[in-house]
Amino acid sequence: MSVFLGILAARRVVRHRPPRAMVLLSRLHTGSVNDYAGFAVGGIIAVVAAFLL
Template sequence: MRFSLITLGVACVGFGVLPGMFVRDVASPLASILLHPNAYARAVFADGGAVPALHLTFTYLQVSDLLTALVEIVLGLLLAAAYLRLKVEPRPLTWLRRLHTGSVNDYAAFAVTGLVTVSVVLLV
């Protein structure tokens, strides 16, 4: 299990530091498929044509991205400080602690639940 976590960590750092190859070879074709579903369906089911390829760019050190990251870090630290000062833990957190067994599946379930929640909030 330790090896898989190390591999996952190295892959995350690698994708974050050197995204060019991943963006070019994986993300661009997948984005093309999502943005041109009819061309994808035609390519797969009918004539075997090519799916239109998109050119995606990735920028490091863009001011808006850096400011967003800074705001998120500051808000996270403020939230952590507020939580540490609480005398009584909120009920939802107590419920989650009871639910958590320490399994990797718990972390996956929490991550998926968070993604679904954020998606629903952003769509509404």
């Protein structure tokens, strides 16, 4: 099921403009390992915040 949804999402990105969040994140991403660490920390903070709500 997740593979099917991934294919649908990829088709949408290829046929249309990418989502605004994807464009913003690609502008922030420099390829440094610090980007990956920052995204991981941001994701953990978002998960913890969701659990605390």
